[in-house]
Amino acid sequence: MSLPSRSDDDARFETFVARSNGPLTGLAYLLCGDRHFANDLVQNCLIKLYRVWPKVQESASLDAYARKILLRCWLNEWRRPWRRSEARDGVVPDRPSVEGEPESRVDQAHHNDVLRTALARVPARQRAAVVLRYWSQYSVAETAAVLRCSEGTVKSQTARGLAALRAAMAQLDTATLEELHL
Incomplete structure (x- = not known):
């Protein structure tokens, strides 16, 4: 049996990146709340994954492994002292939906803005637990393993x-209502 050539590995990796880039970027954005930082995290994740690609490409849980690498990259960045002192309150534009009535698009865009802004106000460790449990749908045990803490800590966080x-x-909804009545 011959081993796959490096060009075959690269082609498989490119296919994986094309398929997974969007979901990984979405997860990174939910964790950090900054589109540029999310892209940097995904880039670092893919670099680390590429280094071990020949060993892991046949794994059935490759997507989970990539998410785990991404989460580790985010945790490592979050622990750096200069990251804790930075303010990340830039405006991230929404992409308009091509479906539905204009009123429903405005309502959905408002809801997305409120949710993103509210999520950015949640402390980082708690935000990670919420995103992993409810957006990535990890179990309590899987979330505990990723965050390197006990299951009880995951539940409380x-x-x-x-x-x-x-x-x-x-x-945020109260502030919006007050702005409308002024």
Whole structure:
């Protein structure tokens, strides 16, 4: 049996990147709240994945492995002291939907803005727990393994994160209503 050539490996990797780039970028954006930083995280993730590609490309859980690398990259960046002091409050433009009525598109865009802004207000560790549990649909055990903490910590961080997200969304909706009545 002959081993696949490097060009075959590269072609498989390019196919994987084309298929996974969007979902990985979406996950990274939900974690960090900054489109440019999310792209940097995905780039770092793909570089690390490329280094081990010949060993892992046949794995059945390749997508999960890539998400795990992405989460590790985010955690490593988040732990750096200068990241904690940066303010990330830039405006991220929404892409207009080509479907539906204009009113529903405006409502959906508003909802997305409120959700993104509220998610950015949730502390990083809690945001990671909420995103992993509810967006990536990891189990409590899988989330604990990724975040390197106990399952109890995942449960408490998720509960606190959901409470903080609800409070932030309520605060943002109230502020929006007040702006409309002025």
